[in-house]
Amino acid sequence: MPQLSETSLVLDTLRRFVVEHPQVKRWLVAYSGGLDSSVLLKALRELQLDVEVEAVHVNHGLSDHANAWQDHCQRCCQELGVKLHTQSVEVQRQGRGLEDAAREARYSVFESLMDADTALLLGHHADDQAETLMMRLMRGSGTRGMAGIQASRPLAQGILCRPLLSLEQEQLRQQAQAWQLRWIDDESNDSDAFDRNFLRLAVIPALKQRWPHLAQRAAQTAHWCREADQLVLEVAAEDLARVQPRSERLGASLDWTVWRDLSDYRRGNLLRLWCESQRLDLPERVHLDELSTQFLRQSPDSSGEVCWGNVCIRYFRQRLYCLAADASVSLAELPKPIEGWLGEPMAWGGGEISLQPVAEGGFRLPREGFDVSLREAGERCHPSWRDRSQTLKKLLQESQLEPWLRGIVPCLRERHQLAVVGDLWHCQGWQAEGERGYRLHWQLRRSLS
Known part of the structure; x- marks a missing residue:
């Protein structure tokens, strides 16, 4: 023994x-x-x-x-x-x-x-x-x-x-x-x-x-290595605070101008922590190189996209957006029209829509409900807060809604007359006056969790 x-x-x-x-x-x-x-x-x-x-x-x-x-x-x-x-x-x-x-x-x-x-x-x-x-x-x-x-x-x-x-x-x-x-x-x-x-x-x-x-x-x-990794995480946390991350309607975003000015090593380090904080897959070197190629230009293309695992990175108006890849798939699956909708929760484009009563500033609800569908080519709209009509395409651009969401905006109509555009605005003549008003609640799933 x-x-x-x-x-x-x-x-x-x-x-x-x-x-x-x-x-x-x-x-x-x-x-x-x-x-x-x-x-x-x-x-x-x-x-x-x-x-x-x-x-x-x-x-x-x-x-x-x-x-x-x-x-x-x-x-x-x-x-x-x-x-x-x-x-x-x-x-x-x-x-x-x-x-x-x-x-x-x-x-x-x-x-x-x-x-x-x-x-x-x-x-x-x-x-x-x-x-x-x-x-x-x-x-x-x-x-x-x-x-x-x-x-x-x-x-x-x-x-x-x-x-x-x-x-x-x-x-x-x-x-x-x-x-x-x-x-x-x-x-x-x-x-x-x-x-x-x-x-x-x-x-x-x-x-x-x-x-x-x-x-x-x-x-x-x-x-x-554990000590070195802790230092790496501390630097990433400091950089993440500087880029002002925020939750978006879909996914999250950070300040592209600050991210762009970091060194190559710190850009990658920051992105890894950002993805990890959202429980998304981490980028490898090849993905970081592709991000630099697409998004380090003075005016990146908003149609650009870099994806890996369950992550998609996009750019819009000086911010980088981090989306779950399955959210991008949901965006590609166009929702089907709904008829006679009275505001009950309904699935729409990877998310959900519903009508919520409001004390003021809302729109009226037709007796027979709304028809819900996507926007139509060349369609014009007269928002309640404007003095004239404009194409819906132009109005959505002005609204600063991300380009990848414009194709699935729920549009509420009565007998083919456009009444409400997403949760962005309602049209002239649809204000609730002397009756209960509503607003559209449009919610998209932000992440995989």
């Missing part, structure tokens, strides 16, 4: 971690039954905490041994006196890799068990960190990717923590043997068909023979 110091390094590490998180009232261990999570769960019980210690096992059904592993976890938790949550999931690949799909299914279960007082504990260690950095190096990651696995982050209502990240797996193995633990060896970990397994089985051992302190050096690199 391996000789360990009288005070276990694993227990010392975990004890310090628990002391640093006094707000946690419930520790939930992600328990696969493998070496790492087995040591983590046993160590928590050894600390004899006065808060709840529970475990969760997700049965992915990907191995012939999956049910046997679940039975093993139930027996071990029963011996430890730990409540075990088990959940079987169906892994939906949907064009993704098996590992990513399984992870998503697993985390969905984790999140369902979280509350504000809960910390989910994962058994990742320093060797996992080294593997992650190697994986991300092969993908060409920047400072954020090379910051590696985070020791903690918010998850659902609680937090996710990795308290063993400073320890190497061999240290966990020695502790497991000292405690005479039984654990599961997943046969899929023996296949180098998976990239991470290839690194673990072939690359990392070879590197450790030459550089025994590989795991510690990798952790050091991750630390410096």
Whole structure:
């Protein structure tokens, strides 16, 4: 049996971690039954905490041994006196890799068990960190990717923590043997068909023979990259405040003149933070180059567009607009005309329209309702606030409505007579006088969330 110091390094590490998180009232261990999570769960019980210690096992059904592993976890938790949550999931690949799909299914279960007082504990260690950095190096990651696995982050209502990240797996193995633990060896970990397994089985051992302190050096690199990334985020936040971002009828916009005058690096840095704040996909270098090509001219074309993932960037009147790509698709799907509309909420062009009563300044509602349709070519209009009529095309240009929205403006008519143009104005003769008035509420979905 391996000789360990009288005070276990694993227990010392975990004890310090628990002391640093006094707000946690419930520790939930992600328990696969493998070496790492087995040591983590046993160590928590050894600390004899006065808060709840529970475990969760997700049965992915990907191995012939999956049910046997679940039975093993139930027996071990029963011996430890730990409540075990088990959940079987169906892994939906949907064009993704098996590992990513399984992870998503697993985390969905984790999140369902979280509350504000809960910390989910994962058994990742320093060797996992080294593997992650190697994986991300092969993908060409920047400072954020090379910051590696985070020791903690918010998850659902609680937090996710990795308290063993400073320890190497061999240290966990020695502790497991000292405690005479039984654990599961997943046969899929023996296949180098998976990239991470290839690194673990072939690359990392070879590197450790030459550089025994590989795991510690990798952790050091991750630390410096995390610091650098934090500086990058702080600069981006300062720049984002300067460009005066705002929510728009559809999507969001920022001041193009300020963005244009930033350095190339800061323009890209700012756009990444802006997209991230809206839960949209981040641009890659090729997209940033295309943005510079299209939108750094003195007078960019308002019909220009740069898209990636679920994002579309457009320009209009010295502002850059960020739209969800599915919103652009919705704009291309022209809404169908509506007859005899009395103001109830109705779907319209990727959004919704409705009539709302107002105390003053509204328009009247015909007894038989409005017909709703798109504007017609060459159509003229006489707004209530103008002394003469003008083409609807010209009036929409003057209204500063974004060009990509003009084609779906809801126009309200009575017997082919134009009465109301979107939520922009109503026409001469349609003012509500001595009767209840209304205004049109036109709402578009701003983002993917």
